[in-house]
Amino acid sequence: MSKTRVIGTTLSAIASAEKELNRTFPTSFSRWLLANNGRSLGGLVVFPVFDSRDPRKTWDSIVRNYTAGWQTWLENFSQSPERFAPLLPFAEFGTGDYYCFDYDAQGASGEPAVVLWDHETGSARRVADDFEQWLSSVDPAP
Template sequence: MSWDNYKKAITLMEEYEDECDFVGEHSEDVVKKAEQALGLRFSNTYRDFVKRYGAGNFGGEEIYGVIGEDFENSSVPDAIWVTLTERKEWNLPQNVVVIADTGMGEWYCLDFNQCNAEGEPPVITYDSGLETDERTYDRIANDFGDFLLSLVKEEVDC
């Protein structure tokens, strides 16, 4: 289950807090502004992550989220800025939110058109540099909780 795996990831992150480098907590108001800028509501796990950590790194892995309220004059790891920029420059679909860079020319994204019964979208890889008809959407995790737990475990070699 997504929430269970998300909580396991948070527990590991707290255990290895010296591996954490995040911008820090955000208010409900800031999270709502981010959602409004993207035109969607975050899933429970991603919303909790953004409120709790904002955005940043765990070990060598960067997780995009919310840095602040200026979504137009920002940079990585601001998920809102990256997503809005990709929408404008590469026609990123409105249902997709960029949450990390694969390091291979693709993005890890939440696909809000495929939410499960708990309202959690899967994590997909997405290559916005391809022509629209050549783009693929490969599912790499059932939801953000699974994605985060996998990422954290890989970093701590559990």
């Protein structure tokens, strides 16, 4: 018997991830996770929140990526860790670069801007005012 895949997640799974990361997700990102948790956008991997209803699909969560992969990359830039404190990676570009929420830069919506963080230089370039704008630029489907 095959197990039915869970699509989306729950508010409690989102709240748990926010608590572990000590960050509140942008509202638009939380809404997207509720409907699409674990979904990739073409070649882009958007980190899910861990959901015990489907642990195989969500084990490589935003918390895991933040505490493991992201921290490993930051070791290359240990001379200035404070400059990365406002960044929260939520998607991997596939080359080691990350799309991050920049909690020090707000877009017109009041949500954190989205930046593309370069793993070679440690620089972050603003690519969207918020998650909604970023989403429409990478996933043209309505």
